[in-house]
Amino acid sequence: MSRFLWRAAAVGAIVAAVVALLVGPYRAQLVATAAGSRAPSRAAPCLPGTGVAIMDSPHISVARAASVRYNSDPPTSGPHFPFVAAVGIYTAPLPDGLTVHALEHGHVVIHYPPATAPATVRLLRDVQRRFPADTLLVPRPGLRSITLTAWGRIDRLPRYDEARIVRFVTALRGRYDHHWTRPDGC
Missing domain, CATH: 1.20.5 (Single alpha-helices involved in coiled-coils or other helix-helix interfaces)
Known part of the structure; x- marks a missing residue:
């Protein structure tokens, strides 16, 4: 019994x-x-970077990821893995399925070309350490410049610009976390 x-x-x-x-x-x-997420795009011309149309963002398998085509490079929304990369500093590229899921959780990804000068990478690491709960720093083959991504937004920097990076992170971190978390700010 x-x-x-x-x-x-x-x-x-x-x-x-x-x-x-x-x-x-x-x-x-x-x-x-x-x-995953479904959200309408939000025009917000006052925010840093450029708006990118929000793609449907279902969870996909690693095998299916090879067939996904995003509407920006690096992507700012779209299909992604059901697991997420932790915030932090990465020395090797991450799959788009991981970085997109990080964006879906309100994080900002700071991408840089692998050939970026070590001194500039150190400066980018310093910025990431200022926002340890909100950012990922990731090398990305094929990039020509430092590129910032948040959910539905992208900014390509012609050169390292700390003020511009900080403005992007500050304005866009946590703006989206499986849904819009606040007004667009305009």
């Missing part, structure tokens, strides 16, 4: 936890995490 009660209690606890997650404060995050 005690084995039955133990199993019933365990099943009851699991059911209660699932119900709490589905109706509690994490419901929106769980639903979005399971399905």
Whole structure:
């Protein structure tokens, strides 16, 4: 009899936890995490960078990622992996499926060409360390310039410009996290 009660209690606890997650404060995050995001584009000419149309952003497998075509390079929205890259400094390129998911969580990605001068990479690392909870710093083959991305926005810098990078990060970090989190700011 005690084995039955133990199993019933365990099943009851699991059911209660699932119900709490589905109706509690994490419901929106769980639903979005399971399905990816759909959001209308937001024209915001006062914000830094250039707006890019928001693509449907479902979760995809790593195998399917090879067939995805984004509407910007680097991408600012679109299909992505169901798991996300942590914020921080990367010394090797990341797949688009990871960086797009980071954008979907409100992070800003600072991309740089692998041939960027070491002194400039050090400056970019310093900027990332100023915003450790909000940014990823990633080398990206094929780029000709430092490029900043946030959900639905992109900015290509002709050269290192700390003030411009900080303005982009400050204005766009957390603006989108599976849905628009605040007005466009204009």
